[in-house]
Amino acid sequence: MIGDSLAQVGACGLFLLGILAAIPKSLRHIKETIRQIWFVGAMSLVIIMTCGLFVGMVLGLQLYYVLSIFGGTAALGTVVSLALYRELGPVVTALLFAGRAGTSITAEIGLMRATDQLAAMEMMAVDPMAYVAAPRFLAGIVAMPLLACVFNALGIFGAHLVGVTWLGLDNGTFWSNMTSSVDVWKDVVNGVWKSCAFGAVVALIAVFQGYTTPPTSEGVAYATTRTVVFSSIVVLALDFVMTAFLM
Amino acid sequence: MSQTRQAVAGSALVEVRGLSTTLNGKIIFDGIDLDIPRGKISAIMGPSGTGKTTLLRHITGQLMPDKGEIRVDGRNVPKLSRNELFDLREKIGFLFQNSALLTDFSVFENVAFPLRQHLKLPEELVRNIVLTKLQAVGLRGAAELMPSELSGGMARRVALARAIVRDPMLILYDEPFVGLDPIALNQVLRLIRVLNDTLGITSILVAHEFSAIRRVADNVHLIAAGKIAAHGSPEELANDDSPWTKQFFGGESDGPVPFHYPARDYAVDLGFPAAAT
Numbered sequence: 001m002i003g004d005s006l007a008q009v010g011a012c013g014l015f016l017l018g019i020l021a022a023i024p025k026s027l028r029h030i031k032e033t034i035r036q037i038w039f040v041g042a043m044s045l046v047i048i049m050t051c052g053l054f055v056g057m058v059l060g061l062q063l064y065y066v067l068s069i070f071g072g073t074a075a076l077g078t079v080v081s082l083a084l085y086r087e088l089g090p091v092v093t094a095l096l097f098a099g100r101a102g103t104s105i106t107a108e109i110g111l112m113r114a115t116d117q118l119a120a121m122e123m124m125a126v127d128p129m130a131y132v133a134a135p136r137f138l139a140g141i142v143a144m145p146l147l148a149c150v151f152n153a154l155g156i157f158g159a160h161l162v163g164v165t166w167l168g169l170d171n172g173t174f175w176s177n178m179t180s181s182v183d184v185w186k187d188v189v190n191g192v193w194k195s196c197a198f199g200a201v202v203a204l205i206a207v208f209q210g211y212t213t214p215p216t217s218e219g220v221a222y223a224t225t226r227t228v229v230f231s232s233i234v235v236l237a238l239d240f241v242m243t244a245f246l247m
Numbered sequence: 248m249s250q251t252r253q254a255v256a257g258s259a260l261v262e263v264r265g266l267s268t269t270l271n272g273k274i275i276f277d278g279i280d281l282d283i284p285r286g287k288i289s290a291i292m293g294p295s296g297t298g299k300t301t302l303l304r305h306i307t308g309q310l311m312p313d314k315g316e317i318r319v320d321g322r323n324v325p326k327l328s329r330n331e332l333f334d335l336r337e338k339i340g341f342l343f344q345n346s347a348l349l350t351d352f353s354v355f356e357n358v359a360f361p362l363r364q365h366l367k368l369p370e371e372l373v374r375n376i377v378l379t380k381l382q383a384v385g386l387r388g389a390a391e392l393m394p395s396e397l398s399g400g401m402a403r404r405v406a407l408a409r410a411i412v413r414d415p416m417l418i419l420y421d422e423p424f425v426g427l428d429p430i431a432l433n434q435v436l437r438l439i440r441v442l443n444d445t446l447g448i449t450s451i452l453v454a455h456e457f458s459a460i461r462r463v464a465d466n467v468h469l470i471a472a473g474k475i476a477a478h479g480s481p482e483e484l485a486n487d488d489s490p491w492t493k494q495f496f497g498g499e500s501d502g503p504v505p506f507h508y509p510a511r512d513y514a515v516d517l518g519f520p521a522a523a524t
Contacts, residue, residue: 120347123307124361125333
């Protein structure tokens with residue numbers, strides 16, 4: 001069991017090296033990379049925006065209640081934005097990204113394998129690592145930080161909606177406390193780094209699972225499940241490690 | 248004998264020597280030798296599971312053998328690097344058993360795919376080449392359809408158009424006649440013959456339909472039990488009276504090829520006492 005898991009991790013590591021080696025060749029297929037960014041990025045916008053809005057609204061409600069105990073509701077904007085930029089934005093977006101884009105990448109590549117499309121590319125002297133795997137991996141790295149930014153923006157909008165519009169917090173206090181307390185480099189950019197790393201990890205797991213799935217319907221089903229489970233675990237573990245280093 | 252052998256080997260585009268393969272513990276090839284002559288249509292036949300498709304995968308370097316040499320146009324496939332293999336594959340067309348069309352692309356884009364990936368041709372020329380190939384398989388009118396809108400036979404013809412779009416030196420057809428109606432079958436047979444004769448292409452067909460093979464192939468190799476059981480022209484094999492050829496071409500259940508997969512005693516499996524022997 002442990003041996004199998006270690007073998008999987010090793011195979012995934014070798015697969016990552018294969019993708020990195022194929023990236024220069026994949027630049028010839030730049031249109032495919034852009035198509036994948038559209039597919040995993042733009043097509044995930046609805047779920048990211050909706051979830052971002054509700055997460056922000058919940059944060060606004062909960063934090064307003066907690067802060068009001070100490071008479072510190074003026075700090076609502078600061079606390080919400082720091083929570084979103086530093087943690088919730090990158091992590092929740094990555095978990096949603098794994099569920100929305102990761103599973104579709106795994107299922108798509110798994111079906112391509114099951115229907116010999118990858119073998120057909122090999123036979124046409126087109127390297128599937130450069131044409132299929134690398135563009136999806138790059139798309140994950142590019143799309144994730146953009147999606148996390150959208151998530152953060154909608155989250156702050158949601159918190160503003162609850163805190164200012166509904167609960168009567170002063171609009172100027174909300175924004176001025178936020179802008180004075182949030183540091184672009186320490187808070188926003190660190191969140192972007194995290195998003196890039198999570199995007200790479202989720203995309204790698206999704207592509208690897210699809211690429212190595214047994215060519216059966218059951219195999220594809222298990223592979224999509226593994227994508228979500230492994231991505232979630234690795235994202236949360238990596239979040240702790242990155243937070244420790246970026247503090 | 249050796250002079251004849253050398254003469255054959257010299258004119259062969261594909262030379263297989265001492266090929267041995269074991270898959271999942273089962274011996275597929277047991278040291279077979281095989282020559283595919285240039286410019287000819289060679290058929291590989293044999294009972295299901297004897298490794299006909301595996302042989303094609305060896306020739307194209309998709310699967311490496313345990314032992315043996317596979318030379319295609321003088322290059323030993325198992326020894327080629329990935330880049331060298333891709334160079335070789337650019338000169339090979341392969342028709343997959345299940346067509347293997349790219350499901351995100353239209354029929355036109357599927358056929359254009361190898362051209363777009365390897366050649367920087369003007370769009371007008373790509374369009375003309377693709378439409379010419381689609382016309383040859385009778386599907387020019389289906390250029391804008393998606394693979395999901397095609398029948399099995401149509402998908403096979405699109406895959407054939409894609410396999411020939413770069414006028415390769417060697418085409419491998421894996422079960423090309425499955426799912427074709429009699430009209431399409433005639434057209435595909437004619438197309439395979441015309442491609443061979445006009446462009447000097449070498450073709451390897453894996454198929455079970457001896458009536459179709461008889462009309463198009465120049466020579467036939469019958470594989471059974473990991474060996475080449477017989478080879479010669481279709482007429483020679485049709486008149487051959489070895490037990491392999493008689494059973495296979497006669498479609499008889501009794502002979503050296505067992506119809507049943509190895510199993511326990513039937514009565515025991517059904518829960519009856521084993522019959523006394």
